[in-house]
Amino acid sequence: xxxxxxxxxxxxxxxxxxxxxxxxxxxxxxxxxxxxxxxxxxxxxxxxxxxxxxxxxxxxxxxxxxxxxxxxxxxxxxxxxxxxxxxxxxxxxxxxxxxxxxxxxxxxxxxxxxxxxxxxxxxxxxxxxxxxxxxxxxxxxxxxxxxxxxxxxxxxxxxxxxxxxxxxxxxxxxxxxxxxxxxxxxxxxxxxxxxxxxxxxxxxxxxxxxxxxxxxxxxxxxxxxxxxxxxxxxxxxxxxxxxxxxxxxxxxxxxxxxxxxxxxxxxxxxxxxxxxxxxxxxxxxxxxxxxxxxxxxxxxxxxxxxxxxxxxxxxxxxxxxxxxxxxxxxxxxxxxxxxxxxxxxxxxxxxxxxxxxxxxxxxxxxxxxxxxxxxxxxxxxxxxxxxxxxxxxxxxxxxxxxxxxxxxxxxxxxxxxxxxxxxxxxxxxxxxxxxxxxxxxxxxxxxxxxxxxxxxx
Numbered sequence: 001x002x003x004x005x006x007x008x009x010x011x012x013x014x015x016x017x018x019x020x021x022x023x024x025x026x027x028x029x030x031x032x033x034x035x036x037x038x039x040x041x042x043x044x045x046x047x048x049x050x051x052x053x054x055x056x057x058x059x060x061x062x063x064x065x066x067x068x069x070x071x072x073x074x075x076x077x078x079x080x081x082x083x084x085x086x087x088x089x090x091x092x093x094x095x096x097x098x099x100x101x102x103x104x105x106x107x108x109x110x111x112x113x114x115x116x117x118x119x120x121x122x123x124x125x126x127x128x129x130x131x132x133x134x135x136x137x138x139x140x141x142x143x144x145x146x147x148x149x150x151x152x153x154x155x156x157x158x159x160x161x162x163x164x165x166x167x168x169x170x171x172x173x174x175x176x177x178x179x180x181x182x183x184x185x186x187x188x189x190x191x192x193x194x195x196x197x198x199x200x201x202x203x204x205x206x207x208x209x210x211x212x213x214x215x216x217x218x219x220x221x222x223x224x225x226x227x228x229x230x231x232x233x234x235x236x237x238x239x240x241x242x243x244x245x246x247x248x249x250x251x252x253x254x255x256x257x258x259x260x261x262x263x264x265x266x267x268x269x270x271x272x273x274x275x276x277x278x279x280x281x282x283x284x285x286x287x288x289x290x291x292x293x294x295x296x297x298x299x300x301x302x303x304x305x306x307x308x309x310x311x312x313x314x315x316x317x318x319x320x321x322x323x324x325x326x327x328x329x330x331x332x333x334x335x336x337x338x339x340x341x342x343x344x345x346x347x348x349x350x351x352x353x354x355x356x357x358x359x360x361x362x363x364x365x366x367x368x369x370x371x372x373x374x375x376x377x378x379x380x381x382x383x384x385x386x387x388x389x390x391x392x393x394x395x396x397x398x399x400x401x402x403x404x405x406x407x408x409x410x411x412x413x414x415x416x417x418x419x420x421x422x423x424x425x426x427x428x429x430x431x432x433x434x435x436x437x438x439x440x441x442x443x444x445x446x447x448x449x450x451x452x453x454x455x456x457x
Contacts, residue, residue: 004048006031008039008067009056009083014106018054021110022117023313030231040070049075052117057084057091065091065098072099079120083108086399092305093295102309105414119172119313126166138162146193154324156438160187167314168194173266175311176289178318181364182219184289185249185332187318192245197285200244205237208253215258216274223275238282245285251311252303253290259307264308274296286311321361321368328356331365336384337370341380346376348421349385355396419454426451 005027007018015032020204022030031050033039036059043050053071057064068080082095085106092103101120104112138158147161167174168191176184185204192202210218220235237246248254254262265271266286272278288311297303332348340346352375361367374386386394422440426447429435433451438443 003051005052007054053080065323073099146190153326173286173313180291181366182318188247188287203241204247208250248288251288254291261306321364339376
């Protein structure tokens with residue numbers, strides 16, 4: 001294996017141990033550094049960046065987190081794994097926020113080290129592949145048709161789908177995040193359909209809906225007589241999903257007392273069925289999803305740190321609909337076609353699109369579908385107007401009309417209209433350049449140049 005790896009730690013014994021572990025696994029392009037400042041100089045002077053860096057947190061000269069920040073500044077493509085003897089959730093979150101891939105606590109087993117390193121390198125390899133299409137749109141037809149139910153023209157979503165496609169053949173656990181209604185379950189099902197387990201069972205489980213008193217019975221299953229009321233043998237989710245994919249939705253709602261049980265299953269690949277004394281092996285691909293901020297929950301003690309790390313072998317984040325302006329139009333037309341039924345095809349008035357483009361969609365795609373269904377029920381004729389929309393959207397139209405400027409007989413140039421629209425959008429996003437660029441569907445460097453020419457920046 002030719003991946004470039006640098007290990008930075010002020011303990012020579014630890015460096016020697018890491019060297020043995022990596023060499024045994026076939027990694028030969030390895031750099032071991034005791035002095036963190038020397039390591040920073042090495043990274044600064046490398047023409048080809050390191051693929052992976054292992055960084056001790058507590059070192060003389062410079063704090064490991066500060067070193068991480070500096071490395072990410074000069075070599076953002078380098079995946080970083082933090083190593084420490086301090087098992088603190090706050091430190092872990094600080095590292096993750098600074099750009100670390102993972103956080104390992106000493107003593108580290110060779111298995112944990114190599115598993116984490118391989119996942120990080122897999123992510124690095126994936127990003128190298130995606131870098132080819134960074135500045136060009138990914139063609140929709142280049143994706144597997146398993147993702148056809150996910151209707152999108154958004155570059156950001158297409159990249160998530162491409163990343164999911166590349167992860168699918170492996171058994172790496174996948175964590176899908178995103179606001180409610182962004183399509184997390186559709187993405188999970190698509191991953192299963194193009195995985196090596198496509199012919200096996202796919203089991204979706206809503207973790208928030210499981211009664212705490214029935215968790216063991218639901219997940220592990222039980223034998224007849226295992227407890228009062230157990231009149232027959234019952235397969236749990238694990239048993240019935242053997243060799244398949246288990247999708248755990250709302251994973252952030254998992255009670256803390258059950259996270260340790262799931263963690264053991266994820267780590268060991270075995271569980272104890274209620275009423276038995278013999279552990280049972282299970283082979284499952286795990287996909288999790290949540291609309292919660294797991295890092296915040298970890299700080300609050302509601303999510304175990306080790307549980308979080310096991311879930312996020314690969315991390316896919318679906319952007320909200322308000323950041324996918326092109327998709328609002330596309331999805332609206334698709335939903336309208338769905339609800340037109342056998343009658344004459346319905347169309348949306350341009351004023352409706354204007355309202356929808358301004359709306360924030362807290363319920364995302366699910367909410368848009370409901371809005372279009374509501375409007376199609378009220379339409380008289382074949383054109384859906386603003387009057388057919390729910391009241392809170394009609395208010396947007398009314399408020400906009402009140403704010404419209406009085407036009408004179410003098411027409412504005414296209415350049416002037418463009419300038420006003422860009423500045424307006426920039427102000428509406430509270431001067432957030434990244435979000436403004438996404439809404440306008442232009443490159444962030446292009447946005448910066450335009451704002452500078454307008455004297456805004």
